Amino acid sequence: MIVELGHYALVLALFMALLQASLPLVGAARGHPAWMALADSTALVQFGLVALAFAALIHAYVTSDFSVLNVVQNSHSTKPLLYKVTGVWGNHEGSMVLWVFILTLYGAAVALFGGALPPPLRARVLAVQGMIGAGFLLFILATSNPFIRVVPPPPDGDGLNPLLQDPGLAFHPPFLYLGYVGFSMAFSFAVAALIEGRVDAAWARWVRPWTLAAWCALTIGIAMGSWWSYYVLGWGGWWAWDPVENASFMPWLAGTALLHSAIVVEKRGALKSWTILLAILAFSLSLIGTFLVRSGVLTSVHAFAVDPARGAFILLLLAVAIGGSLTLYAIRAPALKLGGLFAPISREGALVLNNLILATGAATVFLGTLYPLFLEKMTGAAVSVGPPFFKATFVPLMVPMLVLLVFGPLLAWKRGDLLGALGRLKLAFAVSAAAALAAWHFTTGGPIGAVLGIALAAWLAVGTAVEWAERVKLFRAPLGESWRRLRHLPRAAWGMSIAHFGLAVLVAGIAASAWQTERIETVRPGDTVDVAGYAFRFEGTEPVQGPNYSAQRATFTVTREGRTVAVMHPSRRFYPVQRMPITDAAIRTNGFADLYAVITDPGEGGAWVARLYYNPLVPWIWFGAVIMAAGGLVSLSDRRLRVGAPARRGAAVKAPGAAPA
Amino acid sequence: MRRLLFLLPVALFAVIAGYFTLGLRGDPSLLPSALIDKPAPDFALPGLGGKPGLARADLAGRVALVNFFASWCAPCRTEHPLLMRLAEEGKVALYGIDYKDKPEDAARLLAQLGDPYRRIGVDREGRTAIDFGVYGVPETYVVDAAGRIRYRQVGPISAADWERKLLPLLQKLGAS
Numbered sequence: 001m002i003v004e005l006g007h008y009a010l011v012l013a014l015f016m017a018l019l020q021a022s023l024p025l026v027g028a029a030r031g032h033p034a035w036m037a038l039a040d041s042t043a044l045v046q047f048g049l050v051a052l053a054f055a056a057l058i059h060a061y062v063t064s065d066f067s068v069l070n071v072v073q074n075s076h077s078t079k080p081l082l083y084k085v086t087g088v089w090g091n092h093e094g095s096m097v098l099w100v101f102i103l104t105l106y107g108a109a110v111a112l113f114g115g116a117l118p119p120p121l122r123a124r125v126l127a128v129q130g131m132i133g134a135g136f137l138l139f140i141l142a143t144s145n146p147f148i149r150v151v152p153p154p155p156d157g158d159g160l161n162p163l164l165q166d167p168g169l170a171f172h173p174p175f176l177y178l179g180y181v182g183f184s185m186a187f188s189f190a191v192a193a194l195i196e197g198r199v200d201a202a203w204a205r206w207v208r209p210w211t212l213a214a215w216c217a218l219t220i221g222i223a224m225g226s227w228w229s230y231y232v233l234g235w236g237g238w239w240a241w242d243p244v245e246n247a248s249f250m251p252w253l254a255g256t257a258l259l260h261s262a263i264v265v266e267k268r269g270a271l272k273s274w275t276i277l278l279a280i281l282a283f284s285l286s287l288i289g290t291f292l293v294r295s296g297v298l299t300s301v302h303a304f305a306v307d308p309a310r311g312a313f314i315l316l317l318l319a320v321a322i323g324g325s326l327t328l329y330a331i332r333a334p335a336l337k338l339g340g341l342f343a344p345i346s347r348e349g350a351l352v353l354n355n356l357i358l359a360t361g362a363a364t365v366f367l368g369t370l371y372p373l374f375l376e377k378m379t380g381a382a383v384s385v386g387p388p389f390f391k392a393t394f395v396p397l398m399v400p401m402l403v404l405l406v407f408g409p410l411l412a413w414k415r416g417d418l419l420g421a422l423g424r425l426k427l428a429f430a431v432s433a434a435a436a437l438a439a440w441h442f443t444t445g446g447p448i449g450a451v452l453g454i455a456l457a458a459w460l461a462v463g464t465a466v467e468w469a470e471r472v473k474l475f476r477a478p479l480g481e482s483w484r485r486l487r488h489l490p491r492a493a494w495g496m497s498i499a500h501f502g503l504a505v506l507v508a509g510i511a512a513s514a515w516q517t518e519r520i521e522t523v524r525p526g527d528t529v530d531v532a533g534y535a536f537r538f539e540g541t542e543p544v545q546g547p548n549y550s551a552q553r554a555t556f557t558v559t560r561e562g563r564t565v566a567v568m569h570p571s572r573r574f575y576p577v578q579r580m581p582i583t584d585a586a587i588r589t590n591g592f593a594d595l596y597a598v599i600t601d602p603g604e605g606g607a608w609v610a611r612l613y614y615n616p617l618v619p620w621i622w623f624g625a626v627i628m629a630a631g632g633l634v635s636l637s638d639r640r641l642r643v644g645a646p647a648r649r650g651a652a653v654k655a656p657g658a659a660p661a
Numbered sequence: 662m663r664r665l666l667f668l669l670p671v672a673l674f675a676v677i678a679g680y681f682t683l684g685l686r687g688d689p690s691l692l693p694s695a696l697i698d699k700p701a702p703d704f705a706l707p708g709l710g711g712k713p714g715l716a717r718a719d720l721a722g723r724v725a726l727v728n729f730f731a732s733w734c735a736p737c738r739t740e741h742p743l744l745m746r747l748a749e750e751g752k753v754a755l756y757g758i759d760y761k762d763k764p765e766d767a768a769r770l771l772a773q774l775g776d777p778y779r780r781i782g783v784d785r786e787g788r789t790a791i792d793f794g795v796y797g798v799p800e801t802y803v804v805d806a807a808g809r810i811r812y813r814q815v816g817p818i819s820a821a822d823w824e825r826k827l828l829p830l831l832q833k834l835g836a837s
Contacts, residue, residue, distance in 0.1 A: 273667070277670060280670075281670075284674075315678070315681055315682060318678065318681070319678055322674055322678075323671060323674055323675070323678065326670045326671035326674050327671050329667065329670060329671070330664075330667045330668045330670070330671050333667050334663055334664050334667050370677075370680070373680055373681075373684050374680055377680055377683045377684065581733075601761075
């Protein structure tokens, strides 16, 4: 009964979305306040209905209702409760419901908190949101219905892929989707602005918080995914340039560019049509990211089940959403008024450079991800593009951007003083040179690029600190004056400094991962393996019983210069329902380096193949990402964004909906 | 001129969408093997429980199916009845390679469900599987009389796969 209710709620939500997508648009064009207001109520009702459907699906999972096909395929009665809940989005159908749930959540947020928005703009934004919602609901109901019953119900389910039974992965998809779907807001605002034919500072100020929120969630989502692959897959690495990872990284790059270009629109009124294009691209890449791995266009290790009917539907959806918005862009964007002029060396100039490099980076990743498809269709050759391609193309692109990043905030708007900025960065230059020398001295082996990476991280960190010190006139004004300035520093400025500092930490972690030490050995109880000065002694294994698996748990005693530093228990689990073995890595971190142990294949006489790693600074990759997201959140709490945009200039003289539509 | 610039994004997208459409046509489960029409990799594997093993030379002279399986692999069980039927009909030479498995487990499986293979090679380390480019078990390769790989089946062979893909190919190659 509850299942049918959920199904029915989804159907109703589809009709609500169609209503939301049509009438408010007409209302905005003709100036009917009541029709425009319909956008708010339909958005709220649609959210309620999708929430109901989502709750019904969760209920089916929690109560192990095996008369539902989706539950049978992805759950099992012995699964721990947490994974019964998270299993809802651990599969294609359920994750699409989560997607729409988040989409309608954003729509409801605009309806509730968008009071300060001019009514025609709000109506149009919500109408575009309604179109996206309608497309997705139709997709779910037509090709990916999670509420299909199975007769007769089997006694128990097939279980969830053991790799997904992990707290890190349990919350990875919701964050990722909060990010992906968050960009739908920027998209809706962009399309609404194109319909209105007007982009101004108020518009940019409205787009920024949504983009920031989406960007923070996506940053966390990607970091969680990378962390999961690091500690669950047991390969000692944290990023493989797999199509699925790239799919989440491309919208992040475009979103980062959008975040920066929207500042220029807001402060200087320039880069309008470029910002609109970025908003469309960020969401388009999110759509492609969501779908690429489900459509069967690309094969990937963590692809969802593939279905040709689904693929065709997805393609149609992409064509309408992306093709439609880009066509609208081609028609309307040339008419947008050009904004303020600026010299090449200026804050605007630096942000343009940032945008160019980030956009090129996104294009590079896109090309690398889809190149196998392009080549196969042209020549029939099957190739795979791996990490070497991305290391040779993406990394060199990012280096100049990171070097120049420090200059941007030090330059003035309109016309900047490059020599002055260089002079103020003497300290950053000295520290990064010292960091390079220290890295060179204390490490052996490792590529020269890693040493340069450390120098780059130091340059970023100190450069960001210098800019912050400038703002508060540290040591230049009396301390009391600096304190006063510190307290009045806008949250947005704090956010920028924190996020840039987080990037420095991230870069250090990435650079240092080149100094990873890896040992793969067959060990017998009593054997000792030396890994970067740490002695791992294998004590043996013992059988352990988990809730839905059995495991062999190994014990390694790790000593350094005779002193015991850690006792580690990597294990190898066997999940009988899926008949699938999983390695469970043991990781011991001190914040500066990880000791990492995995046991893989059992040999004869108690011997095991062990993979042992020493990973310097690897935790900094995730610290850096978390600091960056925290910077975004601080910026999001800026008073300017909370209070909302000031009324549009001239809005009072214009009748609502007088803009061309 | 400026207008043309604004048309560029949608034009680019049209090209990409075209490729996506073409991409949908191909069957992603095919995972084209790099070894199609190339000689099968050389191997010589020990047998199961004292029986003779399997080497590349054993395949020579006739069309053969080489099936990678394992006792721990659930999908292998779904294709097992089909393999048994092929063995009974005896029209095609079916060889097995036991992938990353304990020989005693494999022997127990075959004792339970029946042994459809003419010969079995035990690939404990998975080296031969790497040479063939195996993604995961089960996987089946069609090797022609000249010793070249002609087709690769990823995943269990369903009745439809057999009727539509494997059987026509085998008939073309003159196996039955």
